[in-house]
Amino acid sequence: MIHKKVVVIGSGFAGLSTATHLAAEGQNVLLLEKNSTLGGRARKFEAEGFVFDMGPSWYWMPDVFDRYFEKFGKQVSDYYELTRLDPSYSVFFAEHDVMDVPADLEKFKQTLEKLEVGASAKLDKFLKQAEYKYQKGIHDLVHRPSLSVTEFFDLSLLKDLFKMDIFQSMSSHVRKYFTHDKIIRLMEFPVLFLGETAQNIPALYSLMNYADIALGTWYPMGGMHKIIDGMVSLAEEKGVEIRSNAEVVKINAQGGKAESLVLSNGETITFDILVAGADYHHVDKNLLDPAYSNYSDAYWDKRTLAPSSLLFYLGVDKKLQNLHHHNLFFDEPLGPHAEAIYKNPSWPEKPLFYVSVPSQTDSTVAPEGMENLFILIPLAPDLEDPEKTREYYFNLVMDRLEKLTHQEIRSHIIYKKSYAHQDFKNDYHAFKGNAYGLANTLKQTAILKPSLKNKNLSNLYYTGQLTVPGPGVPPSLISGEVVAKEVIKSLAS
Numbered sequence: 001m002i003h004k005k006v007v008v009i010g011s012g013f014a015g016l017s018t019a020t021h022l023a024a025e026g027q028n029v030l031l032l033e034k035n036s037t038l039g040g041r042a043r044k045f046e047a048e049g050f051v052f053d054m055g056p057s058w059y060w061m062p063d064v065f066d067r068y069f070e071k072f073g074k075q076v077s078d079y080y081e082l083t084r085l086d087p088s089y090s091v092f093f094a095e096h097d098v099m100d101v102p103a104d105l106e107k108f109k110q111t112l113e114k115l116e117v118g119a120s121a122k123l124d125k126f127l128k129q130a131e132y133k134y135q136k137g138i139h140d141l142v143h144r145p146s147l148s149v150t151e152f153f154d155l156s157l158l159k160d161l162f163k164m165d166i167f168q169s170m171s172s173h174v175r176k177y178f179t180h181d182k183i184i185r186l187m188e189f190p191v192l193f194l195g196e197t198a199q200n201i202p203a204l205y206s207l208m209n210y211a212d213i214a215l216g217t218w219y220p221m222g223g224m225h226k227i228i229d230g231m232v233s234l235a236e237e238k239g240v241e242i243r244s245n246a247e248v249v250k251i252n253a254q255g256g257k258a259e260s261l262v263l264s265n266g267e268t269i270t271f272d273i274l275v276a277g278a279d280y281h282h283v284d285k286n287l288l289d290p291a292y293s294n295y296s297d298a299y300w301d302k303r304t305l306a307p308s309s310l311l312f313y314l315g316v317d318k319k320l321q322n323l324h325h326h327n328l329f330f331d332e333p334l335g336p337h338a339e340a341i342y343k344n345p346s347w348p349e350k351p352l353f354y355v356s357v358p359s360q361t362d363s364t365v366a367p368e369g370m371e372n373l374f375i376l377i378p379l380a381p382d383l384e385d386p387e388k389t390r391e392y393y394f395n396l397v398m399d400r401l402e403k404l405t406h407q408e409i410r411s412h413i414i415y416k417k418s419y420a421h422q423d424f425k426n427d428y429h430a431f432k433g434n435a436y437g438l439a440n441t442l443k444q445t446a447i448l449k450p451s452l453k454n455k456n457l458s459n460l461y462y463t464g465q466l467t468v469p470g471p472g473v474p475p476s477l478i479s480g481e482v483v484a485k486e487v488i489k490s491l492a493s
Contacts, residue, residue, distance in 0.1 A: 002491045003027060004272035007261065009248050012040025013473055014464035015277030016231040017068065017480025022275075023238040024072060025488050030269070031240055034247040034278070035427060039228035041435070042473070048415040049367040050315040053225055055435075056473050057356045057374060058326070059218040060211045064138065064474035065227070068481075072234055079230025080220040083361060088217040089326035091189075092404050093182060100324065101186070103216055116180040123213075126177045126187075130210035133164045137207050142469035142478050145486050146446040147453060165203035166442060173203035185330055192378065194471070195306030195439020197338045202442050219325065219361050227473075248278070251287045251460075258292075258460045273459050273487055277480070280450055280466035282429035292456045304444060306436035306471050307341050307378040308421050310385065310393055314373040315366065315415030320357065322405040327355040331404060337378075345380035347389065353377045353397050370414075375401075382432035385420040394418065436472075437465030445470075452483050461487060 003026050008019045011033040023029045037043045041055035059065075062082065069076055076082060086103035093099065102108050112119035144151045165173055174187045188198040190208035195201075220226040236242065250262040251274065260270045276283040281300055284293050332350040340348035356374040359366040366372040375397060402409050421433030438444050452467045454460035463483040465471040 004491060005030070005270070006273040006275065006487070007032065007269060007271040008275045008277055009261075009283070010034075010040060010277030010464065011038040011228075011232075011242065011244075012277055012464060013042065013228075013231070013476035014480045014483075015040065015275075016228070016235055017477050018275050018277060018463050018484050019240045019242075019480075020072065020231065020235040020238050021481055021484035022487060023235065023240045025484070027273075027487075029240045030271075031235070031242045032246040032248060032263070032269075033242065033244045034429075036245050038232055038242065038244060039225055040277075041428065042224055042228050044223060044225035045313075047313075047417070048315050050313075050370075050372050050415055051223055051365040052313045052372065052374065052417075053223045053358070054311075054313075054419070056224050057358070059220060059224065059227075059473075060208075060215065061138065061474040062215060062218055064477055068477050069230075069234070071481075072238065074234060076230075079233065080222065080226040082218050082220055085217045085219055085325050085361065087324055088212070089328060090324045091182075091186065091328045092331050094331055095404055098322075098404075099182065099186075105213065108213060112178075112180075112183055115182055116178060119178060119180070119183060122177045126174075126206070127210055127214060130206040131214065133204055133207040134210040136160050136164060137204065138474070138478075141446070142475060143482055144446070144468075145452055145482050146449065146468045147451065147486075149447055152446070165206070166445070168203040169199050170201045170203050170205055171198040173206060174198070185334070189328065195304060195436065196342055196441050200342075200441060202440075202445070205440065217326065219358065221362055221364070223358065223362070223365055248287060251283070251292075253289065253292050253457050253460075256456070256458055258454075258457045261287075273461070273491075275461045275463055275483055275487065277463045279429045279431055280462050280464065281431035283462070284450075286429070292454065292460075294451060294455055300431070303450075304439040304441055305381045305432060305434045306439045308381040308383070308424060308430075308433045309419075309435045310377045310379055310390060311419040312373070312375040312394055312397075313415070313417040313419070314375065314413050316371040316373060316409060316412045317369075317414045318371070318412050319369060320371050320373075320405070320409065321407055323355065323357050323360065325357055325361045327357070329353050329355065329400065329404065331400065341378060341380045345383065347379070347383060347393070348377075351377045351379075351393070351397070353400075355401065379420075381421070381434045383421055385422055385433075387418075390418045390420060431466070437470065440470050452479075452486065458490075 005028045008031045019029045019031045043054045087100035091099045109120035191201045247264040252260045337348045354376045359372040424430035424433045463479045469475045
């Protein structure tokens with residue numbers, strides 16, 4: 001095999017995955033990270049004795065992580081300790097109406113049966129089909145580079161696509177099985193962050209219900225950044241050179257190839273292959289000359305983005321009651337909030353929100369006797385987020401959180417940090433301040449996503465949440481592998 005110098009931009013899950021796969025194949029890999037700490041959106045920060053994961057907080061699809069490390073002869077347990085959460089999460093429907101979702105499948109069936117007679121048997125059927133979609137989707141479809149429609153010219157695959165309900169909405173699919181509003185909301189919850197309402201997300205994504213209910217919700221002790229620590233350790237073991245505080249400000253190209261890049265300190269770095277794990281739009285429109293851009297401004301403006309978020313990181317000087325590790329607050333109707341995210345982008349009047357309290361599981365992320373809180377409000381991308389607005393929504397959410405959990409929290413907050421659209425732009429050059437990437441709508445699936453390969457430069461590739469297979473931590477891990485395979489294939493040809 002030909003050995004080349006490869007530069008990877010970005011140390012998120014996709015960038016680290018790409019770099020490690022290529023280094024394991026004998027390539028000379030340099031990974032550049034804009035920020036001072038590694039991990040992209042999965043960075044951590046520490047303050048006042050609290051350790052905060054900045055981004056991802058859900059550990060789903062454990063088999064994807066297992067498979068990643070196994071590819072290099074390692075195990076997840078070589079890098080971090082996993083704990084399965086029980087309950088998986090809690091759902092607050094009203095002040096005295098809280099559902100704890102048990103990890104045990106039989107107990108979960110009993111919970112549903114109390115709401116709707118026959119729901120247990122229906123869940124078996126629902127999960128059987130969801131498992132089929134999961135196995136076919138996660139272990140086959142998402143590993144296709146989607147560079148050509150011919151990748152999908154396979155009779156058995158075409159039959160599979162119809163069986164996977166890609167032309168049916170998640171909303172109608174769930175309602176074929178269940179009628180109780182709470183069960184429907186539970187089943188639709190996993191697709192909330194895919195970038196559209198359940199009415200517009202393909203029923204293919206019931207595969208996420210299988211990941212949720214059957215495979216479980218896990219937590220890496222120490223925090224989600226422990227995954228990044230493990231991936232960095234493995235990358236360096238394979239020979240990847242990693243540099244932080246190394247922001248790329250320009251990509252130089254000539255004769256159909258990218259030749260070099262320029263860092264913010266003026267340094268120029270040459271390479272044979274370049275993989276961009278930074279924000280795709282930023283690379284496409286800001287780092288490349290227009291002649292080498294993959295897509296027009298009009299193309300990007302027409303993309304449907306998954307939500308952005310307003311986040312609060314809180315340190316509380318006492319232990320809290322009536323909260324588990326993951327908590328969903330569905331005490332207001334979803335419709336108006338979804339409308340404000342997907343149809344008429346605006347700040348919602350009565351937002352749904354999510355609260356993570358990792359210190360309920362892990363004593364290392366907060367000082368003794370205290371709690372670490374992470375609050376997330378999903379929002380439309382590209383909103384203005386001044387401090388006054390952030391503070392208004394902080395108090396709105398805290399009013400409800402305190403009422404629903406029957407305790408005073410605000411007076412016990414000893415550390416507070418907010419994070420929203422402008423921060424996503426500043427830290428990650430995130431297109432329109434997005435938090436999750438492109439929405440997984442039918443019109444933005446597979447070959448209809450931004451291509452993983454530059455059309456004008458033969459040695460420039462893209463990886464991460466704005467290209468295949470899509471947003472989320474497991475897809476980003478897979479994205480890195482898919483791109484690495486395409487690079488290796490090009491070197492072998």
